[in-house]
Amino acid sequence: MATAVTSRRRSRPHGIEARRRRVAYGLLAPGGGWLLIFFLVPVVMMGITSLKSGGILSGGFQFTGDFGNYATALSGRQVFILRSLTYAGLTTIGTVLLAYPAAYWIAFHGGRWKSTLLFMILLPYFVSFVIRTVQWKFILADTGPLLGTLKDIGIVPHDFHVLATPIAVVGGLIYNYLPFAALPLYVAIERIDRSLVEGAMDLYANRVTAFTKVVFPLSMPGVFAATLLTFVPGMGDYVEAEILGSSSTRMIGNIIQGEFLTRARYPVAAALAMMLMFTMVVLTSIYAKVIGTEDETLAAARL
Numbered sequence: 500m501a502t503a504v505t506s507r508r509r510s511r512p513h514g515i516e517a518r519r520r521r522v523a524y525g526l527l528a529p530g531g532g533w534l535l536i537f538f539l540v541p542v543v544m545m546g547i548t549s550l551k552s553g554g555i556l557s558g559g560f561q562f563t564g565d566f567g568n569y570a571t572a573l574s575g576r577q578v579f580i581l582r583s584l585t586y587a588g589l590t591t592i593g594t595v596l597l598a599y600p601a602a603y604w605i606a607f608h609g610g611r612w613k614s615t616l617l618f619m620i621l622l623p624y625f626v627s628f629v630i631r632t633v634q635w636k637f638i639l640a641d642t643g644p645l646l647g648t649l650k651d652i653g654i655v656p657h658d659f660h661v662l663a664t665p666i667a668v669v670g671g672l673i674y675n676y677l678p679f680a681a682l683p684l685y686v687a688i689e690r691i692d693r694s695l696v697e698g699a700m701d702l703y704a705n706r707v708t709a710f711t712k713v714v715f716p717l718s719m720p721g722v723f724a725a726t727l728l729t730f731v732p733g734m735g736d737y738v739e740a741e742i743l744g745s746s747s748t749r750m751i752g753n754i755i756q757g758e759f760l761t762r763a764r765y766p767v768a769a770a771l772a773m774m775l776m777f778t779m780v781v782l783t784s785i786y787a788k789v790i791g792t793e794d795e796t797l798a799a800a801r802l
Contacts, residue, residue: 542776545769545772545773546769546773547562548560548765548766548769549568549569549766549769549770549772549773550562550563550564550565550566550568550766551563551565551568551765551766552565552568552766554763554764555763560765560766565766568766568767568769568770569770569773569774571767571770572758572767572768572770572771572774573771573774576751576754576771579749579750579751579753579754580751580774580775580778582748582749582750582751583734583735583750583751583752583775584734584778586665586668586669586672586733586740586750587672587729587730587733587734587736588730589669590669590672590673590676590729590730590733591680591725591726591729591730591733593669593673594673594676594677594679594680594725594729595680595684595722595725595726595729597673597677597680598677598680598681598684598725599680599684599718599722601620601681602681602684602685602688602721603684603688603714605617605685606685606688606689606691607688617681617682617685620677620678620681620682621678621682623678624678628675628738629738629742631674631675632671632675632738632739632742632743633742635667635670635671635674635742635743636662636742636743639661639662639667639743640662641660641662646659646660646661662743663743663744663745663747663748664744664745664748665744665748667739667743667744667748668739668740668743668744668748668750670743671739671742671743672733672736672739675739676728676729676732676733679725679728679729679732680725680726680728680729681725683720683721683724683725683728684718684721684722684725685721686721687717687718687719687720687721687722687724688714688718688721690717691713691714691717691718695713695717696709696713696714699712699713719790722790723786723787723790726786726790727783727786730779730782730783731779731783734751734775734778734779735751735752735755735775735779736750736752737750737752737753737755737756740752740753741753741756751771751775754771755768755771755772755775758771
């Protein structure tokens, strides 16, 4: 009898754990289903399309397992991939360098204005992405309100221009992706235990040392997230290069767009998109391996 009661008591935790597991899977199901339908399925379809042959005017596309589309897609387009890598890297560096001081100040000194300041960072996103980029084209025009005024007062020469240059494209990317870096940085810095900073100060560390030895290492998860959230979309972006750039600043996203919408070479475009996605997965995996992230309590224990 006692043995039966004991066995029932032992089985209860296992039953509770099983129910908790089912609840967890149930909560995961909506998001997992969404990713399955709108991410995994399109990626598989794009992979299948990249192995097709044919054309719209020649009876459509048929699956032939033609890996030659990848060689065709890559031929002569390495410069666009390298340019996209460069622009995305500069965008990531620029957004993190600009967003980190702002996120740090809001987290440590924002006080009761934290929510308002964060809202101001997000406020431009109430306007369409394309409209904001077009407005930058108006502002940076040779005779626009910025350069036109500087030229009239003689600060810059009359033949100086910003549009259709890499500076304009990277500047537009930094502007549009700045909130993607600011928010995860703020969350990571806000989670830092202030007593750790006070402890460093009590151990005769100055503000610079306390920042480099305590705050910045503990904010690395935010830096990691900010890097991914800016580099990945920046790598595949084509709006800024299309509106603010020229033919000499075209990115791989512009090439993919042209293959899909203008030339209707769907297999080649899909092959380019698959290679772009594979490149980003490899680069972000290497970055995660080299930089890594860890819980702040573990990081604090190492200090």
